[in-house]
Amino acid sequence: MKIKEKPNFNNPQVYQTKQLVEILKKFPFESMENLINYISPTRENKISERTFHRIKATLRDDYGIVIKYSRANQGFYLDEEKSINIESFLSHMEILATGEQISHNLNGNNNSLSFIEFENKSAIEVIPNFKSVLDAIQQNLPITFVHSSFYYYKEIKEQEYTLKPYYLKQYQNRWYVVGETQKGYRTFGLDRIKSVETGIEKFKSKINEAKEKFSNVVGLNSMDHELQTIKLSFHISQKLYVESLPLHSSQKEINLDNDKSFDISLNIHPNFEFSQQILKYGSLVKVLEPKWLADEIKEELRRGFENY
Template sequence: MEGLKYSKSQFYRDINFLKKLGFCIENDNSGNFSLNKELSDNYDLLSHYYKHLAMSYLCESATQLNKDFLKFIVFEKNSTFHNFPLFNVVFNAICSKNKIEFKHTSYYFPDKVAMYELSPYLLKEYKNRWYVVGETNKGFRTFGLDRLSDVTVLDKTVSSKFEKAIAMFDYTVGLNFSDHEPCLIKLSFHKSQEPYLKSLPIHYSQKILPIIDGRFELTLFLSYNFELKQELLKYGHFVKVISPKWIKDDFKLELEKALKLYD
């Protein structure tokens, strides 16, 4: 990073630190190091860490150029992080393998407040909100931190099921677990959407086939859920579901319901 004082010994300490975290750092024995994303266990963590580190350095250096530097950087207006102390409470409970108890307020029914006891396994960010993923007596659940109150860490230890919880997201877009088994979903897109979908894939399983007659086929291996449905519907007439038929039929029904609003 330009202007950053960095000793060789510090560099190698950081390389070893990253390797311990699970990052695959390769050395060609000529002084060149590279990160192998495919073999790194925690690549997403590293990319987020670097993004925040780079932004921190940018802001620090910008103060020397213009005291009003912040007006030149435009963040999302909903880019906020509520309840940071609550994030720490839940995170510490996860690390110490303790159950938590809290009140949860429903978005759809604001007057409905329910008490839950949860074995928390991980924190997950989705669309600029943080969620805790864990297990209640009725199975795995996901709760938005912004809807929790009166959180208490209980003196009840649990066996972490982190691996199982994270695996449930392997074939999931968003947060809602689906009862549907993962399946191959084939879609047809207008060629104008190809650059966008290549730069922002719907899911890591995404594969794009060559353009034929102005359209291209895109495949996904996923569990069909509400978030995936919403994600695809935003493409409007640019996308068509090819298979499986039951997802195609569900899309047709959704579009028919939408059209009826304009009768």
């Protein structure tokens, strides 16, 4: 296992916890010696075994990531069954690590921000209601709030809801709370709710059931169709982009012997958001299956063409 050059973070533990999880995802059953070499700041400045175990304890106690030792394989591994969502943890640590890098560069360099441009204002704004909703989630307490809908273009429509909040999810630079109302599972954008009040009667969380329900959709829209296999064919120029930013976690490459296009399959509930993801590629993608979806995309493209 090759040791990479380490960035100079202000808080090395942010880097070390992230790197330990990443390396165990790629190379399970690594020895303690190899893991220490990998997450140490330099070859000459290695962390101690005591520090290694302290990092493991931090991952377990603060983040719910369980690392165990396998005597049979003589190495450490991630116990994914007893850990929280590891991908969410890595995304969280990536944000912290990026913040550490920016903070480090700002020290003694007043013009650092002139070289950094955020995608939009919301990327650096304080997330409204984040703490109050997260506190309610962690305590299994319901919340009541007023929601402003984006679906009514002539006027803003407000409605009060009571929700059992299960978890927070980020999608396209917005944060959403996923939970359950009396009518079933719902998602609400944190930037579209106000007057949040926390109830006092605890509920039993259904976080796993909620995540399972939304695991087979793109985005957070409701399921418009049954779970099915979708096959898409991209222009070969899009291969690296689609590989690096998959449309869904179920994405798999198919037709491997075809060097003129990049073909994939996905197992999802097709919905409006998924159709929007297809349409943004324009002529660079074609729906192979199912036929009804190909016809739907074709009709949408025709309507768009008629606008011109």
